[in-house]
Amino acid sequence: MRTTVGIIGGGPAGLLLARLLHRAGVDSVVLESRDRAYVEHRQRAGILEQATVDVLRACGAGARMDREGLPHRGIELRFDRRAHRVDFPSLTGGRTVMVYAQTEVVRDLIALQLADGPPLLFEAPAHAVEGLDGERPLVRFTHAGRERTLECDYVVGCDGFHGISRRSVPEGALRGYERLYPYSWLGVLADVPPSCEELVYAHSERGFALHSMRSPSVSRLYLQVPNDTDPADWPDERIWDELDARFAIDGDWKLARGPITAKSVTPMRSFVTEPMRYGRLLLAGDAAHIVPPTGAKGLNLAVADVVVLARALADWRATGSTAGLDAYSDTCLRRVWRAEHFSASFTSTLHTAPDETPFESRLRTAALDRIATSRTAAAELAENYVGPPLAPAGRAH
Numbered sequence: 001m002r003t004t005v006g007i008i009g010g011g012p013a014g015l016l017l018a019r020l021l022h023r024a025g026v027d028s029v030v031l032e033s034r035d036r037a038y039v040e041h042r043q044r045a046g047i048l049e050q051a052t053v054d055v056l057r058a059c060g061a062g063a064r065m066d067r068e069g070l071p072h073r074g075i076e077l078r079f080d081r082r083a084h085r086v087d088f089p090s091l092t093g094g095r096t097v098m099v100y101a102q103t104e105v106v107r108d109l110i111a112l113q114l115a116d117g118p119p120l121l122f123e124a125p126a127h128a129v130e131g132l133d134g135e136r137p138l139v140r141f142t143h144a145g146r147e148r149t150l151e152c153d154y155v156v157g158c159d160g161f162h163g164i165s166r167r168s169v170p171e172g173a174l175r176g177y178e179r180l181y182p183y184s185w186l187g188v189l190a191d192v193p194p195s196c197e198e199l200v201y202a203h204s205e206r207g208f209a210l211h212s213m214r215s216p217s218v219s220r221l222y223l224q225v226p227n228d229t230d231p232a233d234w235p236d237e238r239i240w241d242e243l244d245a246r247f248a249i250d251g252d253w254k255l256a257r258g259p260i261t262a263k264s265v266t267p268m269r270s271f272v273t274e275p276m277r278y279g280r281l282l283l284a285g286d287a288a289h290i291v292p293p294t295g296a297k298g299l300n301l302a303v304a305d306v307v308v309l310a311r312a313l314a315d316w317r318a319t320g321s322t323a324g325l326d327a328y329s330d331t332c333l334r335r336v337w338r339a340e341h342f343s344a345s346f347t348s349t350l351h352t353a354p355d356e357t358p359f360e361s362r363l364r365t366a367a368l369d370r371i372a373t374s375r376t377a378a379a380e381l382a383e384n385y386v387g388p389p390l391a392p393a394g395r396a397h
Contacts, residue, residue, distance in 0.1 A: 002151045003029045003118070005313060006139045008126045008165050009158035010039055012102055013285035013302035015109035017156060018118055019059050020310035026317050028118045029150055031141050033125035033159075040110065043189070043262065044102035046212060046220060047072075047199075047296035049387030050095045052303045061108045069100035070213065075385065077368060078202035081250045084372035085198075091375070091382035099199075101214050102299050129155055129168035132279035153280070154325075156309065158302075160286040161271065169278045181268035181292060181347065182354050183207070186225045188239060192258025194219045201294075201350055202247050203368065205361075208351045209246035210294075211255075219258070222293075224351050231263040239263075268292040270344055272336060275329035276305075282328060284309060289336050294350060295343035300387055305332050307390050335388065342384040 005021060007014045010032025021028050032039060048056075048069070056062040073096050074087045088096050113120045121143050128140040132155070139150040157165020166174065194213040202209045207224035214220050223242055225234075240257045247255055271290040276283045285302030308331050312324025349367050353360070370377045 001029060001148065003027050004153050004317065005029075006137075006150045006152035006155045007031065007158055008129070008139065008155065009160065009163060009285075009287070010034075010110075010120060010122070011042075011158060011160065011285070011302075012105050012109065012299055013287075013306050014156070014158035015106065015113060015120075016055070016059070016061075016303060017158065017284065017306035017310055018120070019061065019109060019112060020306065021313060022117045023059060024310060024314035024317075026310075026314055029152075030113070030118070030120045031124045031126050031139065031143075031150065032120065032122050034122065036110065036122045039122070040107050041103060042106070043187075043264070045293065045296055045299040046099055046101045046214060047300075048098040048100055048105075049296075049300040050097065051387055051390045052300050053098045055303055055307055055390070056105065056108075061105070061112055064104070064108055065098065065100045068104070068215070069098045070216075072097050072099055072198050074198050074382075076196065076198055076200045077371060078200060078247060078249055079204070079368045080365065081248060082372070083200075083249050083251070083253075086371070086378050086382055086385075088382050088386050091379040092386050095386040097296075097386055099213060105299070126159070126164050129157075129165060129281065132168065132281045134280070137280045154313065155281045157281060157283045157287040158285050158306075161290055163287050165281060165287050166273060166283060169281065173278050175274050177270075177272045177274070179270040179344065181270075181351075182227065183224050183351055184227050184229060184268060185210075185266045185293065186223045186229060186231060186234060186239070187264050187266060188221050188260045189214065189262040190219045190221065190258045190260045191217065192219050192256050193217055195254065195256045200247065203350045203352075203364065204246045204248070205352065206242070206246050209243055211243075211247065219256075225265065226354070227267065229265050231265055234263065236260045266293065268347065270340055272333070272340060274333060276332055277325075277329045282309060282325070284332075288332075289340070291339060291343040292347045294347040295339065295385065297339040297343050297387075301336060301339055304335055304390055308332055338384075338388070346381075346384075 005028040124143040131137040200211040210222040212220040284305040
């Protein structure tokens with residue numbers, strides 16, 4: 001097989017890149033190692049920044065999102081049995097976020113890809129990427145029981161933290177920056193209407209809790225738990241009791257309970273690869289960077305990456321100029337590090353470290369109280385949460 005852009009990974013980054021390239025007249029092939037059912041049911045993030053919403057609408061993937069997504073104009077912080085709402089539009093010049101699960105974004109993009117887009121091959125794991133220093137790199141993969149090769153001008157790795165793309169780069173050519181957190185999230189899906197209209201981020205002496213949602217009838221909730229926690233050690237009643245304790249405020253608010261349909265534990269990690277390019281390989285999304293889920297930045301950073309990349313590839317194809325591709329890594333890393341800083345800071349502010357001292361606990365309370373009492377501090381949180389506008393290719397924002 002031959003194509004202009006070979007895309008490894010059929011998650012939101014790879015699918016959106018293929019969609020943007022298709023609309024720009026650039027051909028591509030997407031290789032996804034899993035089957036369609038698996039890809040369409042992977043539970044991931046659910047908060048879309050304003051810029052992400054705008055991109056999905058512009059590329060024709062926003063119709064169902066606009067029908068079924070839940071626009072949110074703020075979040076609620078809880079600490080010391082107090083609740084404080086952070087109003088996004090008044091602090092950001094009107095910008096908001098959308099609650100629409102990544103699984104739904106993926107389904108929408110797959111439907112578009114299969115209807116009128118370039119080839120999307122499921123159950124096609126890539127097992128080697130070769131010739132990255134040359135002009136026509138090769139991706140070796142397996143599909144329908146056959147060993148095949150994909151020859152392309154550029155390879156884009158959208159295959160996540162554990163994918164083959166980054167591991168195909170010679171040792172020493174990339175540098176990784178990493179931080180591991182001393183706690184994880186126990187996440188659950190529950191068939192019960194949300195007990196809040198907007199997300200609730202709660203800090204208590206017992207640890208962090210988050211009340212999110214997937215739809216008007218499905219709640220998504222998280223608890224801070226020790227690393228290596230086994231979900232089987234958390235029966236449903238224990239989960240609801242702990243959520244009750246961590247969300248407690250002085251008032252008449254009550255957490256609604258219902259059947260829990262899924263449980264999983266998510267480790268917390270920050271990771272950045274520099275640069276996000278080696279030769280004819282460009283990395284995007286989780287293949288290049290990971291953020292803790294507290295700030296809801298993972299999917300949104302992936303979207304920002306592929307928007308910059310699609311513009312750069314379209315410009316190269318149309319004019320022969322590699323200026324956008326040469327600037328790709330620097331352009332994206334400016335935004336990535338801004339999101340890493342926010343995500344790490346927001347995570348540390350809301351979670352209780354296992355070795356935390358009383359002094360550090362009081363500092364956290366002071367930080368949360370400042371957000372609740374200072375418009376400047378609230379605006380800083382709001383602006384980071386809704387995300388900055390997308391930068392044009394070749395320019396850092």
